[in-house]
Amino acid sequence: MGKGAQGSDAAAAAAGAGEVEENMAAWLVAKNTLKIMPFKLPPLGPHDVRVRMKAVGICGSDVHYLRVQCAIRSISLFMINSFFISQPQDSIIRIYLSTTTQEMRIAHFVVKEPMVIGHECAGVIEEVGAGVTHLSVGDRVALEPGVSCWRCRHCKGGRYNLCSDMKFFATPPVHGSLANQVVHTGDLCFKLPDGVTLEEGAMCEPLSVGVHACRRAGVGPETGVLVVGAGPIGLVTLLAARAFGAPKVVIVDVDDHRLSVATSLGAHATVKVSTRDEDLDAEVERIQAAMGGADIDVSLDCAGFSKTMSTALEATRAGGKVCLIGMGHNEMTLPMTSAAAREVDVVGVFRYKDTWPLCIDFLRSGKVDVKPLITHRFGFSQRDVEEAFEVSARGRDAIKVMFNL
Secondary structure, eight states: OTTOOBOHHHHHHHHHTTOSSOOEEEEEEETTEEEEEEOBOOOOOTTEEEEEEEEEEOOHHHHHHHHOOSOEEEEOTTOOOSSSOOOOGGGOOOEEEOSSOOOEEETTEEEOSOEEOOOEEEEEEEEEOTTOOSOOTTOEEEEOOEEOOSOSHHHHTTOGGGOTTOEETTSTTSOOSOBSEEEEEGGGEEEOOTTOOHHHHHTHHHHHHHHHHHHHHTOOTTOEEEEEOOSHHHHHHHHHHHHTTOSEEEEEESOHHHHHHHHHTTOSEEEEOOSOGGGHHHHHHHHHHHTTTOOOOEEEESSOOHHHHHHHHHHSOTTOEEEEOOOOOSSOOOOHHHHHHTTOEEEEOOSOSSOHHHHHHHHHHTSOOOGGGEEEEEOSSHHHHHHHHHHHHHOTTOSEEEEEO
């Protein structure tokens, strides 16, 4: 976590000195190995709060840090190697692993020492710093997991998600939030209204990705939307697009079950696609037909592979936008000349900014219902943690796996 909590040895010493309760956390200690061990919290600063975690979701990045022992060179269609995006493991067609490194890593973030996992979270305030006036003990809050520097050009310009000095839960070397308690800056803890559960509060984190993407792409009541990929991020992006008023949303994926879930969440049409490049032209025709004569004004690629981006670029109308959310491939071969000739804009997305208040309002008003996405629930024992990550990694019918602490 961003406040520099100490490791298990320090926690054990503190416990021996008479601490009332020993704070425990789920530590990633080695590849395929998670252990619940003591986690010493830092002193509470004047603008900090101490939060008892109540709901923590498993993100694809958590699974990747645990399971990926080598640097990934190539991942199959719709399998997303990014900070917060994951598709079901049974959709994997092929994985080519480098044999030159044995690291738990995502992109350039490498786990070099034991790290507390988890960043999708909500809990109850147990202590507030002297300078915190907007929160009180007992408040239920959702936590935005990234603490930026607030001094750099990006932070001062309002795009703090681009801060190069970001301290983000469970992004090495920063510890995460799958723990009994964490200390976090009060400014990034958002009070949940009555009627919004703590599990829904934890879901504000993945929902924020979809909300930020819709903002970046300018989705509104006159926008025809294509969502590429029906994994957890694709599904929350679907929900966000509908909440922003998109009159028609079509979603595509390789997996029938995920497409059925998308239909139940309000997708106007679904199209099953393949992993084969040679099918692209025919699939684009079917996608455009699924819009029922309406244009695709915005395509939101929640996978980030050469084929998915090519699909988005080819399906989007002249003058439209393609928003790249997924980070499946570092390098792509794309039909950019054709897209440029039609003035199709490509917009990037990295995490989110200023999204929690709107996400909470969407949940409070009922414009967004994330509850159907929570498919599995676990407690917080060693056995629970191991089983929960196994379920999440296996995929199949698991969309969002949630810990109730």
